[in-house]
Amino acid sequence: MFAFLAENLAPIMFLSLIVILLMGYPVAFALAFVGFLFGFVGIEMELLPASLFGAIPDRIFGQMSNETLLAIPFFTFMGLILERSGMAEDLLDTIGQLFGPVRGGLAFAVIFVGAILAATTGVVAASVISMGLISLPIMLRYGYDRRIAAGTIAASGTLAQIIPPSLVLIILADQLGRSVGDMYKGALVPGLLFVAAYAGYIIVMALLNPPSVPALPLEARTLRGWKLVRKAAISLIPPLALIFLVLGTIFIGVATPTEGGAMGATGALVLAALNRRLDLAMMRSALYATAKLSSFVIFILLGARVFSLTFYGVNGHVWVERLMTAIPGGEIGFLIVANLLVFFLAFFLDYFELAFIIIPLLAPVADSLGIDLIWFGVMLAINMQTSFMHPPFGFSLFYLRSVAPARAYRDRVTGETIQPITSGQIYMGALPYLAIQLAMVAIVIMFPGLVTHYKSNAIAVDPSTIELEVPMPGDAGANPFATDGAGAGQVPAVDFGSPTPDFGAPQD
Template sequence: MEWIIGNMAPLMFGALVLFLLFGYPVAFALAANGIVFGLLGIELGLLQPALFQALPERIFGIMANDTLLAIPFFTFMGLVLERSGMAEDLLDTIGQLFGPLRGGLAYAVIFVGALLAATTGVVAASVISMGLISLPIMLRYGYDKRLASGVIAASGTLAQIIPPSLVLIIMADQLGKSVGDMYEGAMIPGLILTGLYVGYVVLLTIIKPNAAPALPPEARSLRGFKLAVRVLTTMVPPLVLIFLVLGTIFLGIATPTEGGAMGAAGALILAVARKRLSWKLLKQAMETTGKLSSFVVFILVGSTVFGLVFRAVNGDLWVEHLLLSLPGGQLGFLIVVNVLVFLLAFFLDFFELSFIIVPLLGPVADKLGIDLIWFGVLLGVNMQTSFMHPPFGFALFYLRSVAPASIKTTDIYWGAIPFVCIQIIMVALIIIFPNIVSYGDDAQREAARLEKAGEGPAPVDLDTLMQGDQNEGAKSQDPSTDLLKNLQGDK
């Protein structure tokens, strides 16, 4: 009994991993673990029955969280745009524009993937749309099967990191930071990642010209003035929508929730303008939005039950002591955390990682002096690999569901591997050049002021990464935690 009491936190975490490996639903695995170990702790005299009195208030707090309203808004916006044919129009037009270039269709897919990411924010919609529309065309004109499938899957996952990404909303909520700052910080890394995809295609067309040939003249039906008009009329509506959603958020005119509402309204207007809005489309979009929103809320409720009991048995201190004792200070912590998240992404999707892992890592990163917006963007890029991991990547499953029979599953897997490597390179670039993640001059000035006054840490930079900050980590460890603090919650 003494051993169980002394190791309640690692036992609780191990039981959760075991439940997940058995394929038990994540929301119920989290809640069941919390309740079972809470009752066990009460039976052993480690916890007080009053602990569970904090649950109703916490669950009500989830339902009253305005930030989470952005999730159904952005999901609905993306689904309406995807079903109204915007992806099809963009791919056809941009394909004509880049057609004369070797690898032109691949560039069009990447470019359209970035635009869809900035308007829909839904990976499944982007991958399925581009897989249905562009994959048959790429195969028809002699593109390498692995390149074609890999570039479509990877471009679709840009919706994971380019705002308005759903994972960034959840990451901001879990880390207690502004969604607008998280969006602003992720914009440049998302664009750099898009550029790395383009660079890979350029390199491949130089090494293997036959892997991505240019479109033949007979396939390019639009030229000159007609092409310019088509590009203008196709590009302007999504760009206006991007400004309506992201521009107003970055300028401080609208909150992320208000931006999402404007985006949903804008998507409906675009669907009406294309004469593609129907009751069937609305019904499908609302049903899918309701399912996804319920999925998120159920996982959040389960993680709240788990988190309450986990902190009551000093699980947060166990994680802190475990991670703060790593050699190398901040750099050692970041390497271990990113390797852990990369490996867990083989089995868990980004929702599950955000709700289970991020609340445990955030406080440790904060005590090590790591800026939480920067940390959230770094984890967001890393979690993007969860969509591309063979054999469990969801983007690969989406593509497989719409790919023709001539594309083997192994072609999709091999095509994804170079892009997973590019995503890992992007993680390394953010660590080596932390200023890639930049947001809000006010936030940076405040951080500089705190550092100068000795009141707090500045955002992480290369020097502190290399030198580590073991003194700060040691100073921040405080083993004295009582039940009252646990009942008050972590926010």
């Protein structure tokens, strides 16, 4: 029995974590509990040194001094201020008027506003709830199919998951040891393809079933001509300017993601003040929600540090690498299995939990197979997007359910009785968009250039002009990372966020 536990402590530890999570315990505390429990078990079995947990303070300090994670509260605060400033309402009203004469015009407006909100707020809940409160009653008023209306709103809100400045892209870049700016550049084209694919679905429905996506009636189109142009300019220019302020400065290298987030938060405050929506109550609410989300992320990250310390100590990373590299099919086989694993776990875990638990295990394997980690990260971000649309646990579906009418009501404009939206209609409406998300994962696997274009901005260097001088052991200027002559010329390995701890094993 002792020998069996000693050889299989890593898989038992991982399975124990899954069981505890399925029992409903908070993820941060479940991670820390499993890490401490199996750490003490390993110490008692003399598989791990008694000084194992002495590394925890350094790990906690390392995370708290990680400047990349500062972008999370900045972008969260920016999104919450914009969500409360009335920007979403103005955008939906204006773009709805622009596309009013077209069948599916309101659905197009929801998709395009979802993309703009994604590029400014980066918060899925804010996008879904805002559009659900504003556009869903209008879509029901003018006869939209309930499944299409619900699915379009829920799916458009999830664009905040993949279109920069997405919070999950920041987390993935940190866990993969890659630049947030490169992750943003790599995710931009797939994010725009999502917008096109969602709009394409509405076009198909307009052709196959026109009554399900009617055009806006003439009496509802109150803005025309110069008034419509003026309203569009007033509504669109400020958020587009904010997008350039945040993403443009990051892409051209003027600002880091953290600095871009700070500028975005400042810009959001300015826009809210210009709209005369900025007050103390809004500030207090936004700051409270930002602190709550940031604390949630940090606690999960610290729990993951405790878990990974023990997991790497019992050679769990070796077990995962052997398991994943043994999959037939090489690189493609690994990508398929990794995406199936993430898709399955997304039924039970949200994207933060997946990023902190699964990514540190898969990233070293992907790197050893020569897979571009930005490509791999964007691919998994698209896959994690499905966690918002999975019936019956998708968070977007829950957000929409919270604002969708649960009982019949009389419309205040037409006076007609509007029937409620059932949970079944919300789930059925989500399925076509879930299929689009899965198809996008396959497209990104087949066409890596959709992501790896981020490399095209790198400075080209002619190899023939490079002169290399390899320092000899003991020379001045030898590799500072080398501990002796044998290590000269080596480059430090990529840190995936959970390095193998050094337990001070005795040297021969």
